[in-house]
Amino acid sequence: MLALVSVAAVAVVLTRDPGRQAYVAAGYGFLLALLFFGSRAPGAAIAELIAGVVVVPGLALMALAKMAAQGPAEIRAPDPVRRPAGKMFHRVLFLVGAAVCVSILMRGISAIPQIRPAPELQGNPANAVAAVAFDYRAFDTMIVVFILLGCGIAVALLFHKHPAADLPQATVGIGAGGYIAVGAVGLLTATAFLSNFSGAFPALLGLAVTLAVAGGLALLFLAFRSEPR
Amino acid sequence: MTAYAPFFAAWLFLLGLFGVVTSRHWVHLILCLTVTQSGTYVLLLAVAARPDATDPLIHALMMVDVVGEAAIAGLLLALAVLAHQRSGKSDPRHPGNVRG
Numbered sequence: 001m002l003a004l005v006s007v008a009a010v011a012v013v014l015t016r017d018p019g020r021q022a023y024v025a026a027g028y029g030f031l032l033a034l035l036f037f038g039s040r041a042p043g044a045a046i047a048e049l050i051a052g053v054v055v056v057p058g059l060a061l062m063a064l065a066k067m068a069a070q071g072p073a074e075i076r077a078p079d080p081v082r083r084p085a086g087k088m089f090h091r092v093l094f095l096v097g098a099a100v101c102v103s104i105l106m107r108g109i110s111a112i113p114q115i116r117p118a119p120e121l122q123g124n125p126a127n128a129v130a131a132v133a134f135d136y137r138a139f140d141t142m143i144v145v146f147i148l149l150g151c152g153i154a155v156a157l158l159f160h161k162h163p164a165a166d167l168p169q170a171t172v173g174i175g176a177g178g179y180i181a182v183g184a185v186g187l188l189t190a191t192a193f194l195s196n197f198s199g200a201f202p203a204l205l206g207l208a209v210t211l212a213v214a215g216g217l218a219l220l221f222l223a224f225r226s227e228p229r
Numbered sequence: 230m231t232a233y234a235p236f237f238a239a240w241l242f243l244l245g246l247f248g249v250v251t252s253r254h255w256v257h258l259i260l261c262l263t264v265t266q267s268g269t270y271v272l273l274l275a276v277a278a279r280p281d282a283t284d285p286l287i288h289a290l291m292m293v294d295v296v297g298e299a300a301i302a303g304l305l306l307a308l309a310v311l312a313h314q315r316s317g318k319s320d321p322r323h324p325g326n327v328r329g
Contacts, residue, residue, distance in 0.1 A: 002237050002271065005237070006237055006240055009241050009264050012260060012261070013245065018256035025263065036291070041277070041291060044288050048270075048295050055299045056263060056299055056303075063256055063306040063307075063309055063310050064256055067313045
């Protein structure tokens, strides 16, 4: 299986036409998912099926379609550099926001050793898997939600700043649906945290996730509203 | 499988890196980057494998890795679309009027 994956990786890299390469990459993702299933990692296999077979090749094809719609290599005049008065202020705001996010994550990472399974699960080998699934897993799902929201907000900001994003409405709709699903997962995670662990730290994290979800949805709504059509 | 897995991981990493370096299209480059990242999956699989069982915690890390890959690929593809929009070019070797 590993050898098969290695050969498929060669095919992905050597397929020079990006349109065809997206399909080859989807096949490669499917092989990886099979490898994960075979190695008794079904959760990672499902994630790989979604991310590697559907999402990444689909996004690549969408990006190619967008590039094709933008036309061939006609040189456009570079955008006039805008220098709004509050640029320095924006930079400082960005740095402060980044520092706050990083410190929250660092605080979370330093808290990992203190995370313990709920008392009724401790010392019960039959429930070891449940302990992993609902306690440690909740923590790392939260980090996943942070990464997803960060990238999503960045994309929304990019296309908001450059409002030439004449993406089809369906694409934006799918994006919004995905965001709402991720937001629901984030809220569930926060709830699991609040019910399993007591103390100010999980409450803070739950609040941060909820705020991030709300902010992401608001930003997406903004990007959706600012469509030129 | 476990004994050879690090070599397969290194192979995938170097292969993806080769694709990135020799790439002539932004989208091709990003898909090669996902191949590079899949080397870490194989490495984590090898770390998680035990003689009698597997370590679910490391599988959870793999899930984070997979989801992070999708998110970062999406972000990079959006940047590629914007770079193409600005310069009309899709070749990383000749980025046109797009500057770092």
